[in-house]
Amino acid sequence: MNILEKIANELDTFSKSERKVAEVILSSPGTVIHASIAALAKQANISEPTVNRFCRRLDTKGYPDFKLHLAQSLANGTPYVNRHVDENDTAEEYTDKIFESTMASLELARKNLDANVINRAVDVLTQANKISFFGLGASAVVAHDALNKFFRFNVPVVYFDDILMQRMSAINSRQGDVVVVISHTGRTKSLVEVATLAKENDAIVIGITTDSTPLAKECNIVLSVDVAEDTDLYMPMSSRIAQLALIDVLATGFTLRRGTKFRDNLKKVKDSLRSSRFERKD
Amino acid sequence: MNILEKIANELDTFSKSERKVAEVILSSPGTVIHASIAALAKQANISEPTVNRFCRRLDTKGYPDFKLHLAQSLANGTPYVNRHVDENDTAEEYTDKIFESTMASLELARKNLDANVINRAVDVLTQANKISFFGLGASAVVAHDALNKFFRFNVPVVYFDDILMQRMSAINSRQGDVVVVISHTGRTKSLVEVATLAKENDAIVIGITTDSTPLAKECNIVLSVDVAEDTDLYMPMSSRIAQLALIDVLATGFTLRRGTKFRDNLKKVKDSLRSSRFERKD
DNA sequence: CGAGAATAATGAAAATTTATTTCATAATTA
């Protein structure tokens, strides 16, 4: 809880001298965070030890620690929350809301991700003979992005956003292949079938989806991206961004696992693009 | 400015020892606010005066004052900084860093976005006869995503990630058409040419790119997405996520501008997907 | 109700911890 609120709440439980300190603090907390214990004691007309005891009473380690808490209370702006866009929002307002919701979702997704599972997924990916990324609709975008990333690693990698191609590809998969199936809902029938087919053909199936969904049940490894999707406007928004961040994580894990030499290779890929660009003047 | 961001920003201007402190602070700011100057110095393997000088360099009065700022930064909603992934990071560490960097980039992108420009872009989009999204590589993913979004609006919309198709499409554009060109660098020659072609053929060109680049100069409207891209691993990461968030903003602006009736239409599109999904049990 | 014992609150001064300054030395740059 905010320490200022706490002080206000417990005002009655304080002793006479303590209340004096409390009042000084409440009346100008901004000044107090820059004051020494001596200065505060003087302003409240009480002794330094009393201030110290006051701080301890509020479950802080002492005066400096108390000031830290106070500083945090003062700074406590609104953290990112999923704020819904409103009919009459101005451009500025809905822009802010969307960015904040997105950040809130990322925060949430991160919390729900299990580092061990990521580790296993990276393990599997680094050892794959071939990697396939499948998604439909908004998740196709994520698969597309994954292709872009993993393509640079000089590993056989494919991406399909066409149900038939996905099925054929899944049926042709074999031991050593890894199939990454992406779906926010985890309920898209054809994708669940593709996952099943791939697994039946000995591929390792990694699902980027919501936990305990039909798709999740078909996967060998489930990277669960749980975000509260704002479906107000009937469009997937945050979920795909969290999925993309996860792709970044996997790609990063991949490069780290592959070691330094491998990263030189990435630089080569990057340099190869140079001639297609206008030179930077600086 | 947030003192954590400040540290991250000025990392290059620090001396060797100062950088050591900076790294310790960035890696666990939460611990530092409870540490004495001696403890921090020891952890960073440098002397106490160096820590003190480090604090002063960041425009604080000294170590205690620095801790106050740090505490405020931590409480300040954005503990997110662009932290670089390190060779020996565990899965947990690099996952956290990537999510945090992404959030930091979103924060930055939001700050740099101009609501007026967004408003104009939405204006133009709502009045378009046809909308085209062009991008290459990582930006193709963003264009792809834009297609997914705008397609739902029942507006003629196309997306190409093929240079030739982009050129042909640009040449065939006419008054009333809107072409959205996406490129983080803003220096990809063929895309700049496409923008020029589209403009010459009376289309309105919206650029989602970095300010004052060759591409930006060719556009009628520039939505500048300035994010500090971490090119350590030679892969575009944050930039495309910020671009996607911007697409969300544009799509949202679009739906808001079109009014209530229009949103019923969106619901229809969404409902049409239902039969392709497994039912939810709850 | 009130004397006095018990308890709690308080502050002066000492002790301790923490931060800063000074200054000599080491590292870096010109």
Add this chain to the structure above:
DNA sequence: TAATTATGAAATAAATTTTCATTATTCTCG
């Protein structure tokens, strides 16, 4: 090689905390 800058050991200064004696408050019991 000189000049500059960065760094840390030690000394100093500042601040916080502890100790302990004193004062205020509360409680008990005649």
